[in-house]
Amino acid sequence: RDLLLHHPFVSFEHTFIRFIREAAADPDVTAIKMTLYRVGASSPIVDALIDAARNGKRVAVFLELKARFDEDNNVSWAHALDAAGANIVYGLVGLKNHSKVTLVVRREEGRLRRYVHVGTGNYNARSALQYTDLSLFSAREDLGADIADLFNELTGSSRPPQGLSRGALVAPHQLLPALLDHIEREVEYARGGKAARITAKLNGLSDPEVVRALYRASSAGVEIDLIVRGICTLRPGVPGLSERIRVISVVGRLLEHSRIYRFENGGTPIHLIGSSDLRPRNLRRRVELLVPVGDPENKALLNQALEMYLADSRAWDLQQSGDYVSRGAGSSSAQEQLTSGR
Structure with missing residues (x-):
């Protein structure tokens, strides 16, 4: 079944970063595709993508160069990924790509199977410790097909995606x-x-x-x-x-x-x-x-x-x-409950 995680109450490093590192090293993984928006000055995620490309996997990255305040970092990562042999798409005219999605394709029992991650947060190891975000891991065929179609449009066309047909929007x-x-x-x-x-x-x-x-x-x-x-x-x-x-x-x-x-x-x-x-x-x-x-x-x-x-x-x-009225002094009680696991 699908796996839904709430970060940072569940570690991003021990889930998504582990997922992408293991995919990069797995000899049965044939392809990794990912959108990147704000990845930061250092990135274990991009490091894993570079390793994957060097290991002979097909790596395709839609890297948004117009991410405000991260332009320099993203240009540097684009050069590093390109040097490793990854296929880089730099953006769409007039639009930013703000989606957070990864597709891993793995050979299993003579057929190819898709694994998908969809998040609410940037693929950024530092902000993953400071922001609350959600991760959905799925091997559902309908979602995998939608995400494959999305990447085909992002990497194979100069126009923005027109729509998906199996439930994703x-x-x-x-x-x-x-x-x-x-x-x-x-x-x-x-x-x-x-x-x-x-x-x-x-x-x-x-x-x-x-x-x-x-x-x-x-x-x-x-x-x-x-x-x-x-x-x-x-x-x-x-x-x-x-x-x-x-x-x-x-x-x-x-x-x-x-x-x-x-x-x-x-x-x-x-x-x-x-x-x-x-x-x-x-x-x-x-x-x-x-x-x-x-x-x-x-x-x-x-x-x-x-x-x-x-x-x-x-x-x-x-x-x-238009004014806000506080219910009580102090930091969020919901965050305290989630942090303590109550």
């Missing part, structure tokens, strides 16, 4: 309409008298079309709980507009960075995780990726995390005035 063309469809479906459930709810955790919410859709959903009876760390242009609690919307921000010792989207879907909840926030730059000017989480145990882990953050006794509640 990619910006800039597919993701926004799909999210709006999910919101509208909750509206239809609410109008039909069924339970309708949207719960999301993200870093920023400022896309006008999404904000308007959430207002419409609230007015139709959809209950909406949002955990938004940073910018939020939506105003909750406005009578007749957003009275069913609640927004909190969680601030703690660690930087909250994970993205989770949950739609009640008439009693069969849909969970998505990935790289995208709900800002115009994410939905319209970047390559972003959200993927479905289908395994019941992993869905339960996401539900538990969302409930823990929403109940954080030191969170900040956004008021309809």
